[in-house]
Amino acid sequence: MSDQQEGLALITFDSLDDEIVVAELQGRAVSTWAYSFSQDGQQVTGLSIAGVEQACRESGRHGEAIRITRHDWRETDDAYYGTVEAGRYLVADDGREVLIDTALGSKREGKLKWSKNKNRWYTDQFAFEKALSKAARNAKGKLLDDKLKARVIAMAAKAGQVRQVGPAETEVAEKAAKKQAAPPPKERVQSDEARRRFFATTGEMGLTTLAAIHARLRLPCGGRGNHKDGDPNACHALSERVRTLAIDGRGTDGAWEFATRVLTGQEEAPWKAPLPEDEPPEPHAEPLAAPREAWGRDKDGEEQFA
16 A cells, blocks of 8 residues: 555544544444545555454454553643553463553544535534544554454454445545644634524524514614615624624624523623514515525525635
């Protein structure tokens, strides 16, 4: 395998292992022991994180136990770093064990991830667990000989537990890895997530137009006037209030969180406009913007930034 093939395999397998780590944390069954994809006319196959664990069990059945002996981690503003030491023990018939080899594995897991499906950045809530799980995978994998790995891959193929990875998945993994090498500032992602939570709340409350949202927030416009999404001459009271709140020290994410609490009645609106009487918002008020219009929503109706 060339260096380029090996690099793409590592990127692809690492990305696919994310799904297995999350599935195990959520108590879902995992049946993928190996991955396989074609590159430049060659078939590239390797063990998944679950396959490494299965190989360790097979090693134990043949008299060599592989166990974690030490683990450590540290956190920075943008990532978790996991370090794991594993040992291989020769197990005698009487149960005595002798340590015959050790290996270190490490893994950096970024807190910000890129979602191609939703075309946006998000905060990975499982970054810590992924860092330690993959560090353990790397340490244990170093103690497995190639013959054992090949045997487990053959077992996986016989049991239908090899995941065939298509060109689209390898391309997505490669692009995500390149993008995540230079993530945006954490504050930018946090403000985007807070903004999405705000609009998700408006949807849950049945507030489907900007006029209805402005009226509920008791903004000075009271939900009256031009609130047509995408119209530069429309009322911008909400965005103006969010900017003001952000400047006041809350930050943009804090401003959207505060607006959400005002929306749900947990906070008093500082602008304190009187609630409109029985007069509803103008009858021609239109639903919120279609995808990628003024509010920058994706196909699922969530706000996004490029």
